[in-house]
Amino acid sequence: MSKYHFNEIEKKWQQFWAKKQTFQAKNESSLPKYYVLDMFPYPSGAGLHVGHPLGYIASDIYARYKRHKGFNVLHPQGYDSFGLPAEQYAIQTGQHPRKTTQENIARYREQLDRLGFSFDWSREVRTSNPDYYKWTQFIFIQLFESWYDKTADKAKPISELREIFASEGNGKVQAACDEGVIAFNAEDWKGYSAEKQQQLLLQYRLTYLAETEVNWCPELGTVLANDEIVNGMSERGGYPVVRKKMKQWSMRISAYAQRLLDGLEHIDWPQPLKDSQTNWIGRSKGATVSFKVEHSEEVIPVFTTRPDTIFGVSFMTLAPEHELVQKITTPAQQAEVDTYIAQTAKRSERDRMADVKNITGVFTGAYAIHPFSKKQVPIWIGDYVLAGYGTGAVMAVPCGDQRDYDFAKHFDIPIPNIFKDVDISERAYVEKDHTLITNSDFLNDLPYSKATAMAIARLEEIGAG
Structure with missing residues (x-):
C-alpha cells in the first residue's frame, strides 16, 4: 500500500496557503515585480474541462519559479462571467443569470483550489460585477469624449475640437475621422443646429456609430464574433448565422x-x-485608386499596396456585401448575384478568408474603366474580398497575387504579364524586388519603388488617386 497519502497532504498545504495568504502579491515591496496573467474562464455549468489546467499549469509553474527567484509575483484569477454564454445558460435552465453564474463560479473555485494553483485570490475579478464593468463603461466614455489629433499624434478632448470648429472650421484639422467629412468654416458651424453639430462630431469621436458588416444570429438575437461561429452556425445552440449590415458602436483604434x-x-x-x-x-502603405463604372456616375475606390502593378489589372472584385453591388448589377446577372450573396451571408469572415481551396464568384455584368488605358475592366463579386477590410473592393492583378491568379484561372479571365523576364505560366509572381515592370506604358523598365512613385504621381495628376 502506498505511503503517499496525497489527498491529506494536498488538503493540508492548500489550507495553509489559504490561511497564510501565501500567494498574495504585496503592493509595497522591495522585490522586483512580475505579472503572470491567465485568460479568465467562462464559468459554465459543466465545470472545468481539460483545457483549463492545460494552460493554467504552465503559467502556474512559471509564477512559482519567479517567486523562488525572488520576484514579487502578481498571479490573479477571475471569471469572464458577463455576456451571451451566461445569458444562454440561464435561458436553457430557466433560472436568473445571477443565480446560475454565482453557482457556477463556486464550482469553478472549488475545482481550481483542489488543483492547487498559486493564484492571488484577493485580486479576483468577475466581469459580471458592476464594480468591474463600470470601468469598461468608463473607458468607452473616455473614447467617446475624445478625438485623435494626427499632428500631435495623440487623443485630445472633444471639447477642444468644438472650439476649433467654432473659431476656424475644420479646414486645417488633421484628424482620424470618417471618410467624406464635409468641409465647413466657423460661420457654417455656428449656423448648424445642435443635432447637426453632434452628427459632425460623431465623425471624429474615437467611438462612433457606423453601419458595419456583422455576424447576426436571429435565434440568439445578437451579434457574434468569428470565434463563436462553426460552419455557419452559432457555437452555442447551433443556430444559423448570416452576414448583414447593422448600425453599431465602433472604435477608431486604427488611429x-x-x-x-x-x-x-x-x-x-x-x-x-x-x-x-x-x-x-x-x-498598409499604398494608394487609393478610383475606377469609374461604365455608363454610370458611380466610382469604386480601391486601396492597393502595389500601385506599380496597375497595368496588370484585368478584373475587379467586390465583396458580396459591397453597397454598389445592387446598383451596378445588370438585369441579366441579378438572379445569379442575389443567389451568391445569400449563400455568402451564411459564412463568417474567418471561414471565407481561410478557405483557399474553393474558388467562387459571380460576374455582375458591369464594367469599370481603367484610369490609364481606358479599357473595360469586368467587375465580379467574390467572397475572398471582405466589405470591412479596406474599401471592400480590390483591383485584381492576377500576375502578381496568387488569389487573383487562381480566381482568373478558374473563371478564364485574362492574366496579362507586367513583370519583365518572369514566367507566370504556373503561378503568380509575388516578389517586389529584383524585377522590372513591363507592358505598362510610362512605367516600363522601372523597378518597384520608382514605378510605385510614378504611378501615384500620375494618378494624382488625372484625379484618379
Missing part, C-alpha cells in the same frame, strides 16, 4: 496603428509573435 507598430520595436517578444501582431494591426 493608433503606427504607435502600436512603433511600440513593437521596444518590447522583448519573439519575432514570430511580433510578426503576428504586425499583421493583426494591419496598417
Whole structure:
C-alpha cells in the first residue's frame, strides 16, 4: 500500500496557503515585480474541462519559479462571467443569470483550489460585477469624449475640437475621422443646429456609430464574433448565422496603428509573435485608386499596396456585401448575384478568408474603366474580398497575387504579364524586388519603388488617386 497519502497532504498545504495568504502579491515591496496573467474562464455549468489546467499549469509553474527567484509575483484569477454564454445558460435552465453564474463560479473555485494553483485570490475579478464593468463603461466614455489629433499624434478632448470648429472650421484639422467629412468654416458651424453639430462630431469621436458588416444570429438575437461561429452556425445552440449590415458602436483604434507598430520595436517578444501582431494591426502603405463604372456616375475606390502593378489589372472584385453591388448589377446577372450573396451571408469572415481551396464568384455584368488605358475592366463579386477590410473592393492583378491568379484561372479571365523576364505560366509572381515592370506604358523598365512613385504621381495628376 502506498505511503503517499496525497489527498491529506494536498488538503493540508492548500489550507495553509489559504490561511497564510501565501500567494498574495504585496503592493509595497522591495522585490522586483512580475505579472503572470491567465485568460479568465467562462464559468459554465459543466465545470472545468481539460483545457483549463492545460494552460493554467504552465503559467502556474512559471509564477512559482519567479517567486523562488525572488520576484514579487502578481498571479490573479477571475471569471469572464458577463455576456451571451451566461445569458444562454440561464435561458436553457430557466433560472436568473445571477443565480446560475454565482453557482457556477463556486464550482469553478472549488475545482481550481483542489488543483492547487498559486493564484492571488484577493485580486479576483468577475466581469459580471458592476464594480468591474463600470470601468469598461468608463473607458468607452473616455473614447467617446475624445478625438485623435494626427499632428500631435495623440487623443485630445472633444471639447477642444468644438472650439476649433467654432473659431476656424475644420479646414486645417488633421484628424482620424470618417471618410467624406464635409468641409465647413466657423460661420457654417455656428449656423448648424445642435443635432447637426453632434452628427459632425460623431465623425471624429474615437467611438462612433457606423453601419458595419456583422455576424447576426436571429435565434440568439445578437451579434457574434468569428470565434463563436462553426460552419455557419452559432457555437452555442447551433443556430444559423448570416452576414448583414447593422448600425453599431465602433472604435477608431486604427488611429493608433503606427504607435502600436512603433511600440513593437521596444518590447522583448519573439519575432514570430511580433510578426503576428504586425499583421493583426494591419496598417498598409499604398494608394487609393478610383475606377469609374461604365455608363454610370458611380466610382469604386480601391486601396492597393502595389500601385506599380496597375497595368496588370484585368478584373475587379467586390465583396458580396459591397453597397454598389445592387446598383451596378445588370438585369441579366441579378438572379445569379442575389443567389451568391445569400449563400455568402451564411459564412463568417474567418471561414471565407481561410478557405483557399474553393474558388467562387459571380460576374455582375458591369464594367469599370481603367484610369490609364481606358479599357473595360469586368467587375465580379467574390467572397475572398471582405466589405470591412479596406474599401471592400480590390483591383485584381492576377500576375502578381496568387488569389487573383487562381480566381482568373478558374473563371478564364485574362492574366496579362507586367513583370519583365518572369514566367507566370504556373503561378503568380509575388516578389517586389529584383524585377522590372513591363507592358505598362510610362512605367516600363522601372523597378518597384520608382514605378510605385510614378504611378501615384500620375494618378494624382488625372484625379484618379
